Amino acid sequence: MENKQPTGHIAHSKAADVITLKKPLTRPLKIVFMGAGSSFFSSLFADVMSIPGNRGGEMAIVDTDPVRLELARKVGEKIIEMTEKNWTLSATVERRSALKGADYIINCIEVSGTDYVKSDYEIPAKYGVCQCIGDTIGPGGLMKALRTFPVFLEVLKDVEELCPDAWVFNYTNPMSIMCLAAHRSSSAKVIGLCHSVQNTTNQLAEYLDIPYKNLHWHCGGINHLAWFTELAHEGKDLYPVLLEKCSKDKQLYEKDPVRFDMMRHFGYFITESSGHLSEYLPYYRKRPELIDKYCRAEYLGENGFYARNWPNWRIESDKSRQKQISGQDKIVLDRSWEYASYMIQAMETNDPFTFYATVPNNGLIKNLSRDGMVEVACVASKSTITP
Numbered sequence: 001m002e003n004k005q006p007t008g009h010i011a012h013s014k015a016a017d018v019i020t021l022k023k024p025l026t027r028p029l030k031i032v033f034m035g036a037g038s039s040f041f042s043s044l045f046a047d048v049m050s051i052p053g054n055r056g057g058e059m060a061i062v063d064t065d066p067v068r069l070e071l072a073r074k075v076g077e078k079i080i081e082m083t084e085k086n087w088t089l090s091a092t093v094e095r096r097s098a099l100k101g102a103d104y105i106i107n108c109i110e111v112s113g114t115d116y117v118k119s120d121y122e123i124p125a126k127y128g129v130c131q132c133i134g135d136t137i138g139p140g141g142l143m144k145a146l147r148t149f150p151v152f153l154e155v156l157k158d159v160e161e162l163c164p165d166a167w168v169f170n171y172t173n174p175m176s177i178m179c180l181a182a183h184r185s186s187s188a189k190v191i192g193l194c195h196s197v198q199n200t201t202n203q204l205a206e207y208l209d210i211p212y213k214n215l216h217w218h219c220g221g222i223n224h225l226a227w228f229t230e231l232a233h234e235g236k237d238l239y240p241v242l243l244e245k246c247s248k249d250k251q252l253y254e255k256d257p258v259r260f261d262m263m264r265h266f267g268y269f270i271t272e273s274s275g276h277l278s279e280y281l282p283y284y285r286k287r288p289e290l291i292d293k294y295c296r297a298e299y300l301g302e303n304g305f306y307a308r309n310w311p312n313w314r315i316e317s318d319k320s321r322q323k324q325i326s327g328q329d330k331i332v333l334d335r336s337w338e339y340a341s342y343m344i345q346a347m348e349t350n351d352p353f354t355f356y357a358t359v360p361n362n363g364l365i366k367n368l369s370r371d372g373m374v375e376v377a378c379v380a381s382k383s384t385i386t387p
Helices: 010-014 041-049 064-084 095-099 117-126 138-163 175-185 194-206 239-248 249-252 257-266 274-280 288-294 305-326 340-349
Strands: 031-032 057-062 087-092 104-107 167-170 189-192 215-224 225-233 352-361 371-382 384-386
Touching: 010 138, 031 041, 031 095, 031 340, 041 057, 041 064, 041 340, 057 064, 057 095, 064 087, 087 095, 087 189, 095 138, 104 138, 104 340, 117 138, 117 305, 138 167, 138 175, 167 175, 167 340, 175 352, 175 371, 189 352, 189 371, 194 215, 194 225, 194 239, 239 249, 239 257, 239 352, 249 257, 257 274, 274 288, 340 352, 340 371, 340 384
Parallel strands: 031 057, 031 104, 057 087, 104 167, 167 189
Antiparallel strands: 215 225, 215 371, 352 371, 371 384
């Protein structure tokens, strides 16, 4: 049985190194997964099934593509069978029937599928704006936002009517714009979740050759551009060590050239990838020679990386699901480092869980716009989330 390594965006989501929550669920839940065609579906679904306790409930999955919805349904059924959990699974292209009475909603929608990914890259490129990913800001991010947040707001209108007490966990980019639109236009309880903090801290532990569980940090900023204001091990500041290592070790520097360059100039490391970061700042992509100097292949800044690969990742994801359904590929049940399942467990059991999320600033970071969105540490506990 093959266990192929994931490609694309889902490759950033890996098994959690440290799981501290132990309390089991005590009541049946209804969880709605919007965008079941997402490559994150299998992992997030398995995460929910990994929560201790077997009180069960309903997982209602929604997607506008009936073919991909059916693939997701079959994978979900296999996960329920493998975990021996007492959950039911329903699948529909009509979200309102799924949302009624929901406790939690995981939003992973992608509006228009991959139809416009190439246009988001190729049109700006004609005018000299070359993007690596283009899903957060810049012309690609703005076009994605204008396609996506109106649909998201329609979903939230249904949430207000059909399940007003539900929490909505948004995974869809552009994260800050999606959450800003939600908080300015809806009364629904929306919080933005990403894996950039988990991914980056694991990378930093690797760069520093320190066990992840022994790494101490504080982080805050904007999604995809949050700063590690503290990085320590056993009370020792690790920034001098990291600065020296990336200056002397060219092989290490080449693993993250843009982020290491920013750290050299500003003193702190930043979340997400060098490719993402190169798009957010005026230093790395203005001219071809800057791209050649600072950017590398794939997530390290390659021009058009997402535009060329995203459609193929979608095809690979569907093929992988077909193989999982047939038993040719293994379904990974290890609980990932994605936050959603831990938040549900914490809020249901009053077992506090600290995580990073996109929330309204409201003075949390004083030198950023008070009415904007920020990514900061939050605590999930009984029925609530506190930044």
